[in-house]
Amino acid sequence: MYKFQILKYYSQPFVQSKISEFSKGREVVGRLEDDRYARRPDVILYPKDVPEKVKQGAVSFHCSVERWHNPMQLSSEMRESEMRELRSGWDFIIDIDAKAKLEHAKMAAQTVISFLKEFGINPTAKFSGRRGFHIGISGEAFPKKIDFSEISGMYPEAPRAMAGFIREKISDRLMDLLVKIEGGVAALMKTAEAKTLSPYEFIDIEKEWGNRHLFRMPYSLHEKTWLASVPLSEKQLKTFEPAQAKPENIKKFDSAFLKNKLEEASELLMQALEWQSKQVQPALVQKNDKKHSEIKNEIPEQFFPPCVKNILAGIGDGRKRSVFTLSAFLKYMNWTPEHIEKRVEEWNGKNPSPISNATIRSQLKWHLRQNRKIFPANCDSDLFYKSIGVCKPDNTCHGLKNPINYAFRAYRRQFRIGEVKKLHSPITPMIKKDRKVLRRVGKKKEENNNVKSKKS
Incomplete structure (x- = not known):
């Protein structure tokens, strides 16, 4: 102008x-x-x-x-x-x-x-x-x-x-x-x-x-x-x-x-x-992203939050929204594209009215080719969880903002106390390796203590 x-x-x-x-x-x-x-x-x-x-x-x-x-x-x-x-x-x-x-x-x-x-x-x-x-x-x-x-x-x-x-x-x-x-x-x-x-x-x-x-x-x-x-x-x-x-x-x-x-x-x-x-500033999910990235293995379903487990069990309402939830969540669980696609198709077969395979594949194709990881909706979302009846919180859910936090918390807790069972997943070799390292460290400490006692 x-x-x-x-x-x-x-x-x-x-x-x-x-x-x-x-x-x-x-x-x-x-x-x-x-x-x-x-x-x-x-x-x-x-x-x-x-x-x-x-x-x-x-x-x-x-x-x-x-x-x-x-x-x-x-x-x-x-x-x-x-x-x-x-x-x-x-x-x-x-x-x-x-x-x-x-x-x-x-x-x-x-x-x-x-x-x-x-x-x-x-x-x-x-x-x-x-x-x-x-x-x-x-x-x-x-x-x-x-x-x-x-x-x-x-x-x-x-x-x-x-x-x-x-x-x-x-x-x-x-x-x-x-x-x-x-x-x-x-x-x-x-x-x-x-x-x-x-x-x-x-x-x-x-x-x-x-x-x-x-x-x-x-x-x-x-x-x-x-x-x-x-x-x-x-x-x-x-x-x-x-x-x-x-x-x-x-x-x-x-x-x-x-x-x-x-x-x-x-x-x-x-x-x-x-x-x-009444507001208490919650820790943003993004701030935990670095901590989440430290886990490189696929996290098995046994560590998933109730909402995701309920979706995977089959739902009547919110199926298209749940394709997004599952693809975003499973990508954060370090699942491979092939594993995600197979599991989502299995889930779709459990639904009373399955979505067309073409719809699922088009959504998965877009989501999986993204270079960035996208968070699923936060736990307080009525649209993605509460309105479709899958939000059934347990004790672990308390204080968490996003479903991915639940899985990482549950996974770390089980691994930390040594209660992870032998699973048909890539985490087993990692657990065995870490236990061997701990045994070697303990053995080394014992040898050092013996040397000190002889000197004294």
Whole structure:
């Protein structure tokens, strides 16, 4: 887009009035064409300030989620206490980005809106300008105080709690819809370089906020697509396509953004804070990946978790999903492609309504040719375990996040106490070898002790 076209766009009275009105009480920063931000802090006080900033090099405008008594007093050297005194409030922006398809982000935005409505909230939405959407709840929707503490002083902890709460509560809904959109798990996995089977491998819902956090202003252009960040009604969101956000179409989008009734989001905030207080950060499965990689042998079925054993016994529902679960799980168990294929075909024969061999082979073929190992869904997945009736936890399951952790824990425990029976698998020679080493070490220690006693 040429500079004169950018200036022409921001010189429109409609755009100027919308941006200047939204700027009240906020830090506003222009973004330059080379992707740098202009000098901070800065503000927009009047409509005519908008084209003036463009003449100085701004091509897009970003503003703070926080509201300030005087934004120009902000400084990078301010203490947290000083910033808290200057902050008059904050808005809650849920930033949703698609990692592969805008359709995924649109679905996620609609899911978030539906979830918020369950709390009696009427959220507002806008297109981000590129590959996602912003769902907004204004600061007026929250109570002014909680437990005698000013809500303005609960930033960024409160929005972080709400983001985490929302992400957890809609996770299964998102996964179901993603699988439905793509027509299956294998097709979904092809859309992104996913490491785990989580909706947040395909959709990013921001969960981290810091002081002076910025987001793209309504009606600002996006410096990479030159599309406008237009507010959307719920009806417009359902049928929205990026081409509709071209600069010449902006007057078609005149919905309010960040307009809510007083304290209508109080219940959401209270439940999110209660949820946050109960959270214990679990160790990520990925952190154990190095430990898991130390075992090179095939892990036999006797060490598998109840959910996988129940799947292997034959199931009526969730067969296609379980092909993914089995192929991902068995690959982590160091099974060969031939062994995996044979076992999955045996399992399919036990099912009341077997899947076609062509479907199984196509899914296995895709999965087994991946250079990376992909985690099966975590244990708390309703879609992959609970809804199909295979989640029957035992004592070993306690505290584990993923089925592969169960197998590695059970395998190590048995090996450590020397109770691994002679199995028709590659682990037997390894056990024998390790026992010989231990016997040699013990014999050497005994000889050394004898020598010491003779010397004394």
